[in-house]
Each structure stands twice: as structure tokens, then as C-alpha cells.
Amino acid sequence: MKSRAYEDCDERRLGVCPLEGFAALPSGEKIIPSMPVVSSSGPGRTFTRQGNTLAGFFSPGKAPPRGAAASARGTGISQPPTPERQPIIELCLKEVGVVLSNRVKERIGIHKVAHVVENLWESGWQEYSASNDDAIDGVILMRRGTARPVDTGGVVYVQVKCGGNGYRKDQQRYPDHIGVALGEKYIEAHRPRWSRVPGPAVLVFVDDVANRESPPAWWVDLNDTASYSPTNAGMILVPKAQQFSHHSKGDFHRLCGTGAHDRQLSEIVLSRAECVVPKLGKGESLRNDAWEFFKAWRDDVKERTNPVLGEVLVNRVGWKHMTRSDRLPERIVQSWQLLGAAKRMVRQEKRIYTFGRATTKTFADGNTLIEDYLGLRANVSFPHRHESVVQVVLKRNRLICPRPGFQEERQKVWFYSVYELRRG
Structure with a gap:
């Protein structure tokens, strides 16, 4: 820490004397105590404070004897301040107060951030x-x-x-x-x-x-x-x-x-045979190709069984939701082209995401129906286009039937939709 006023009033080379328990050092040497100190130094001088003790500033060769007692209580100045030394001492005391104040504030700020981040x-x-x-x-x-x-x-x-x-x-x-x-x-x-x-x-x-x-x-x-x-x-x-x-x-x-x-999502690499790729030709239809792929997936129980959720139903519940009339045509086409990715993700993804809150409905017979929506996500690489983050949406119904002595739960999970997560 440097001050122009400090330099202006310090025209001589000053020595340093540590006080209150420190041994007197030769002129120009710095104090190196075992406890943390706050120091300010510049050309030809060193100024150190530990707690309430301030190192005095003296002319070379005129340091007070070892163990000199402080004459100014609370400052640690061991010599009466002469007129030429008074402005130096006062300014040094002021500067050390600023340093201590700034360091205390700095620690308050750091401790606040650490408390919020680590504890909350x-x-x-x-x-x-x-x-x-x-x-x-x-x-x-x-x-x-x-x-x-x-x-x-x-x-x-x-x-x-x-x-x-x-x-x-x-x-x-x-x-x-x-x-x-x-x-x-x-x-x-x-x-x-x-x-x-x-x-x-x-x-x-x-x-x-x-x-x-x-x-x-x-x-x-x-x-x-x-x-x-x-x-x-x-x-x-x-x-x-x-x-x-x-x-x-x-x-x-x-x-x-x-x-x-x-970066934490699993990586899926699709082959051409696993994708719904548009075919060129006068009688070709992407909708028909997607529907044929969808039906083949529906009929293969192994390919629609998830390792965590069990069997996933692939039927008209999902098809109607993807192709509903109020959905944009480009979104529908995107879902058709991602059916291959959805098939792989349903079969192998173990990390399940929950969307929103579940809705609960209790019937007169005491049974309770809980409906919620789940998600699967993965980074998918395609053979004919760039990779993308794909999300599969699943609809789940759980029927809880209370019985004397135990509670039975029946679950159904439907494939509901698929789309690229970062493309709206």
C-alpha cells in the first residue's frame, strides 16, 4: 500500500523498531513475526502492525534499545513523536486502519458467499x-x-x-x-x-x-x-x-x-437402419413410412421395455398426441424422423426425469389414480445429419388400490412424444 503523502513526508531513510515483545532490529530490516501482520512499505521504509502494535520509524542507527516499552498506549510507538516524525506516524496509523478495515470487509464478503453456496x-x-x-x-x-x-x-x-x-x-x-x-x-x-x-x-x-x-x-x-x-x-x-x-x-x-x-447425458449412435429416413419417389410418403415403423415398434415388446419403468405401451395414445391438429406440421415431421431415437432411448435409458406435478384423483371405492409425465434424454448422433439432444416424453398412470393389510399399485406407461430439446 503506497501513499503520495506518505512519500512526501518521508524524505529520509528511516529504520524500523518492533515493539512490545519484538526484539529491536537494525535500521532498515523488516519484522518477521510468527503471527499475521499488516504491512506497508516503500522506498527506504517499512511499517508493520500486529494487533494494536505499530512498529516505530526512526533514523538509521538510532533505534531504541531492545525491549523498549511503548510510551503511547495502544500505538506501540516507543519514542515521543518529534515534529518531523509526527505526520509520518499519524499517516501510517491511518493507512493501517484502512488496510485492516478493507481486509475485515473482504472476509465478511467471502464468508457470506461461502455460507450461501456450501450450506444453502x-x-x-x-x-x-x-x-x-x-x-x-x-x-x-x-x-x-x-x-x-x-x-x-x-x-x-x-x-x-x-x-x-x-x-x-x-x-x-x-x-x-x-x-x-x-x-x-x-x-x-x-x-x-x-x-x-x-x-x-x-x-x-x-x-x-x-x-x-x-x-x-x-x-x-x-x-x-x-x-x-x-x-x-x-x-x-x-x-x-x-x-x-x-x-x-x-x-x-x-x-x-x-x-x-x-455433457452428462448418455451418447446414442444410430445406424441408418434404425432411422426413419425420407425416401424419394412419386408414391412415397413420410407419414406412411413413420406409421409402419411405429407399428413394428408396437409389436416388439422387447424393444419397448425400459430397464427402470418396465413395459412401455406404444399405441395410438402417443401417435394421436404427436399428430394432433393444433401442432405445427414441422413439429410433426420432426417427431416422425426421431422415432428411431425414441425406440433406442426407451430400451436403454435408466435416468428418468419428472415433469411438473402429478395429478391425483380419488374414486368412491377408495382407489386413487395418479397421473404424471416422465422424460428420457440423450445425445443422439444420426448417420445423415448433425447430432442433437433428444427428449422422449412418457405418460404414466398409477392406480393405487387399498386392500385390508396391504396396498396394491398398478402402473401403465405410454410413449407420448419425442422431439429435439434445443430446437423448440
């Missing part, structure tokens, strides 16, 4: 060391699930700023935003770094003034141009609605996009 999100937080935090203080390793969280592969790069009475400069023209004043030069130097990281970069602002023990926090996407004030080049605008807490985990999953999730 059950995800991973990896803090960067001070020597490597080039505009990035750490990364969030996104995970899904609670009982056994699973890494999604999503990584979010985080810059943390804490200081409600320092960085926060709200502007009246942006009442729905918190103004975080980082400075024009800071943003100009670090914005390229935020845009280069191989993942989303966010700023988490922590306001320690409202509550130091449990401070509120907000986040903003640093790669969104709307995050930068159009009227102040040194200001970041953080939406007040984007609080950084337990409910914002879904927002960070969406920031990571679908790439991290898609």
Missing part, C-alpha cells in the same frame, strides 16, 4: 488466493440434489465486493438498482478478464452496514451490458430483485446454460 445450495466454493485473484475471488461449482448432490459441470466465476459505506453509491435515476462504485479504471482494466473466463462471471455485492453478522447480498451478471451504468463508467448496477440467497441457485444454473447438463 449444497454446492462447492473454491476461493482464490490473493496472489491469483485477478478480478476473480473464487469459483462456484454447481451441484444438483440435496441428499447426494451431483456435480453438473457448471462453474461460475465470482468477484466479491463488500462495503455498504464504501462501494455502495445508489443513484436516484436507478431506484430499482444498487449502485456499486468500482471506478472507471478498475472496470476498464478488469472487464476483459470477466469476459474471457470460460463460464459466467458475476459480481456479488455484500452490504455489511445493514447487518455485519448476517449481511444481505445481491448478484449481477458481469457479462450483461445492462449491468454497467450508461451514465457513470465507474458504476455497476445490481438489481435489487437479485438477492444472493438460497432461492437464487436456479438463476446460477440457468447462467451456466445447458452445455454442462448435456
Whole structure:
């Protein structure tokens, strides 16, 4: 930490004397205690504070004797301040106070982020060391699930700023935003770094003034141009609605996009014989070809048995849903061409996704019907076109029949639809 005023008043080469338990060192040597210290140094001087103890500044060869007691209580200055040394000591005390204050705020911000990510999100937080935090203080390793969280592969790069009475400069023209004043030069130097990281970069602002023990926090996407004030080049605008807490985990999953999730899907490579490929000819019909493929699949029980769900019914329930009149023609054609992929996925996919909430209906005889929709997903490679993420939709009905002493459940699962997940 350097100060122009500090350099202006320090025209001589000054020595250093550690006090209150430290041995006096020769002029110009630095203190190397066993406990963490806060230091400020410049040409010809070294200034160190540990706790409430400040190392004194003296002319070379005039350090006080070993074990000298502090004459100024709470400062550790062992010599009466002379007029020429007084401005140096006062400025050093002020500068160390700033350093300590900034470091305390920095730890408050880091601890807030770590608490939310690790305890509330059950995800991973990896803090960067001070020597490597080039505009990035750490990364969030996104995970899904609670009982056994699973890494999604999503990584979010985080810059943390804490200081409600320092960085926060709200502007009246942006009442729905918190103004975080980082400075024009800071943003100009670090914005390229935020845009280069191989993942989303966010700023988490922590306001320690409202509550130091449990401070509120907000986040903003640093790669969104709307995050930068159009009227102040040194200001970041953080939406007040984007609080950084337990409910914002879904927002960070969406920031990571679908790439991290898609990498976890199984890979299916189809041969030409497994696909519904359009045929050329005057009497050819894609609809007829798809219907013939569909009927052959329907009649092969082995090919429509899932390792988790058991038998899947392939009949007019799914065909009517795919070809309903209110569906766009191009969507219908897409589903016909993906029937080969659907067939392979039903036969081998073990990971089942649940869509929405189940509906429940209870009958007069005490039986209960539960209806829900399930999904299968995979990365599918085709012999005649590019690969794609394909999703199969299944419809499931479960009839629960209570009986004296036990409960019987009957289940039916229908193939309902198939489409490319990333193509609408």
C-alpha cells in the first residue's frame, strides 16, 4: 500500500523498531513475526502492525534499545513523536486502519458467499488466493440434489465486493438498482478478464452496514451490458430483485446454460437402419413410412421395455398426441424422423426425469389414480445429419388400490412424444 503523502513526508531513510515483545532490529530490516501482520512499505521504509502494535520509524542507527516499552498506549510507538516524525506516524496509523478495515470487509464478503453456496445450495466454493485473484475471488461449482448432490459441470466465476459505506453509491435515476462504485479504471482494466473466463462471471455485492453478522447480498451478471451504468463508467448496477440467497441457485444454473447438463447425458449412435429416413419417389410418403415403423415398434415388446419403468405401451395414445391438429406440421415431421431415437432411448435409458406435478384423483371405492409425465434424454448422433439432444416424453398412470393389510399399485406407461430439446 503506497501513499503520495506518505512519500512526501518521508524524505529520509528511516529504520524500523518492533515493539512490545519484538526484539529491536537494525535500521532498515523488516519484522518477521510468527503471527499475521499488516504491512506497508516503500522506498527506504517499512511499517508493520500486529494487533494494536505499530512498529516505530526512526533514523538509521538510532533505534531504541531492545525491549523498549511503548510510551503511547495502544500505538506501540516507543519514542515521543518529534515534529518531523509526527505526520509520518499519524499517516501510517491511518493507512493501517484502512488496510485492516478493507481486509475485515473482504472476509465478511467471502464468508457470506461461502455460507450461501456450501450450506444453502449444497454446492462447492473454491476461493482464490490473493496472489491469483485477478478480478476473480473464487469459483462456484454447481451441484444438483440435496441428499447426494451431483456435480453438473457448471462453474461460475465470482468477484466479491463488500462495503455498504464504501462501494455502495445508489443513484436516484436507478431506484430499482444498487449502485456499486468500482471506478472507471478498475472496470476498464478488469472487464476483459470477466469476459474471457470460460463460464459466467458475476459480481456479488455484500452490504455489511445493514447487518455485519448476517449481511444481505445481491448478484449481477458481469457479462450483461445492462449491468454497467450508461451514465457513470465507474458504476455497476445490481438489481435489487437479485438477492444472493438460497432461492437464487436456479438463476446460477440457468447462467451456466445447458452445455454442462448435456455433457452428462448418455451418447446414442444410430445406424441408418434404425432411422426413419425420407425416401424419394412419386408414391412415397413420410407419414406412411413413420406409421409402419411405429407399428413394428408396437409389436416388439422387447424393444419397448425400459430397464427402470418396465413395459412401455406404444399405441395410438402417443401417435394421436404427436399428430394432433393444433401442432405445427414441422413439429410433426420432426417427431416422425426421431422415432428411431425414441425406440433406442426407451430400451436403454435408466435416468428418468419428472415433469411438473402429478395429478391425483380419488374414486368412491377408495382407489386413487395418479397421473404424471416422465422424460428420457440423450445425445443422439444420426448417420445423415448433425447430432442433437433428444427428449422422449412418457405418460404414466398409477392406480393405487387399498386392500385390508396391504396396498396394491398398478402402473401403465405410454410413449407420448419425442422431439429435439434445443430446437423448440
